[in-house]
Amino acid sequence: MAAVRSHPGLLAKRAIGAVRGAVEEPDALTGPGDDGAVVEMPQGGSLIVCGEAMHPPFVASDPHGAGMAAVLANVNDLAAMGAVPTAIVNTVVAPAPLAAECLRGMAEAAALYDVPVVGGHISEHAGEPALSAFALGSADRVLSATRASPGEELVFVCCLDGRMRSDFPFFTSIATQGPRLAADVRLLAEAARAGLASAAKDVSMAGVIGSLAMLLEPGRLGADIDLEQLPVPAGVDLDRWLVSFPTYAFWLASDRAGACADLFRDAGLTAAVAGTLTGGGVLNLHLGADARAVMDLTHEPVTGLWD
Numbered sequence: 581m582a583a584v585r586s587h588p589g590l591l592a593k594r595a596i597g598a599v600r601g602a603v604e605e606p607d608a609l610t611g612p613g614d615d616g617a618v619v620e621m622p623q624g625g626s627l628i629v630c631g632e633a634m635h636p637p638f639v640a641s642d643p644h645g646a647g648m649a650a651v652l653a654n655v656n657d658l659a660a661m662g663a664v665p666t667a668i669v670n671t672v673v674a675p676a677p678l679a680a681e682c683l684r685g686m687a688e689a690a691a692l693y694d695v696p697v698v699g700g701h702i703s704e705h706a707g708e709p710a711l712s713a714f715a716l717g718s719a720d721r722v723l724s725a726t727r728a729s730p731g732e733e734l735v736f737v738c739c740l741d742g743r744m745r746s747d748f749p750f751f752t753s754i755a756t757q758g759p760r761l762a763a764d765v766r767l768l769a770e771a772a773r774a775g776l777a778s779a780a781k782d783v784s785m786a787g788v789i790g791s792l793a794m795l796l797e798p799g800r801l802g803a804d805i806d807l808e809q810l811p812v813p814a815g816v817d818l819d820r821w822l823v824s825f826p827t828y829a830f831w832l833a834s835d836r837a838g839a840c841a842d843l844f845r846d847a848g849l850t851a852a853v854a855g856t857l858t859g860g861g862v863l864n865l866h867l868g869a870d871a872r873a874v875m876d877l878t879h880e881p882v883t884g885l886w887d
Contacts, residue, residue, distance in 0.1 A: 593877055613781060614798075615657040615715070620692030626722050628663040630654055631714035638748070639709040643678045646711055647685020650756070652827060653691035655693045655780035658766045660830060661724065661791035662772030665693060665762050670700035672698050674709035682711050692754070694762035721772045721792045723832075725798045730859035733837035734792070734803060735777070737844040737851040738829035739764070744820065749787070751813060751826040760848070764828060767847055776840040777832040787823035790882070793863055793875060797882045802862040805855035 616630035632653040639646040650666055658665050668690060672679045677854035679702055694799045711774035742753030771777045782796035796803060810820045834840040864871055
């Protein structure tokens with residue numbers, strides 16, 4: 581459990597709190613604070629906007645992979661808000677050959693997710709590279725951390741067909757899931773429209789448990805997670821899985837957990853009811869008779885937006 585608390589991907593989320601100085605009052609729905617910001621449309625429905633910056637050393641060492649990850653991260657953020665992706669734009673600052681590889685990776689991922697890259701900005705630069713991408717999506721019914729409530733069950737959905745990278749705790753299922761990614765990522769919008777979930781969070785750099793903590797933070801909620809019910813890829817150590825960033829993994833809060841899980845199972849994905857939301861603010865992990873509190877969201881920040 582110490583590995584979860586000390587995971588660099590989780591600790592890095594505390595930097596998000598700096599944006600408090602740029603807004604009068606943080607709001608999870610209109611931004612900042614959730615996976616995407618919600619813009620309500622006069623004619624009905626909502627637009628979701630979001631953005632991601634790639635870690636410069638990652639861009640430098642694997643520009644093609646970083647380009648793919650930039651699209652993946654944005655599309656997953658949209659999905660976690662119950663949105664269908666509409667468009668991607670990007671900014672690339674890098675030497676010309678590296679920039680070309682970033683753009684090639686983005687184009688490849690955009691094709692897999694069936695979302696167009698519609699524009700952006702590129703600057704040739706001989707120094708440290710920078711890559712960011714931004715996405716737009718539409719939602720009939722928004723999933724938001726503000727709508728999660730005690731007593732709801734937590735459904736964990738994921739693709740377990742893949743491999744863990746040796747250099748970074750990223751579990752990639754792109755090679756096996758690739759042809760299905762566009763349909764799979766749109767299942768969250770279907771769950772939202774059907775009222776099968778109130779909130780969701782994609783598993784990202786913060787890891788499986790750290791990302792859940794981000795879902796809990798706005799409402800100071802707690803959770804009891806049964807690790808024996810949590811799906812884990814074959815051959816992957818549980819401790820490593822708990823801090824990993826999978827291509828496709830989401831937490832959903834639901835009062836219709838069985839039907840929610842079935843939606844993803846029917847599509848060939850793995851889904852399990854792995855826990856329950858509580859009102860106490862404490863995130864507990866249970867493994868057999870062993871139970872440990874990972875963090876107390878009533879006084880421990882994850883992003884610091886809600887202090």
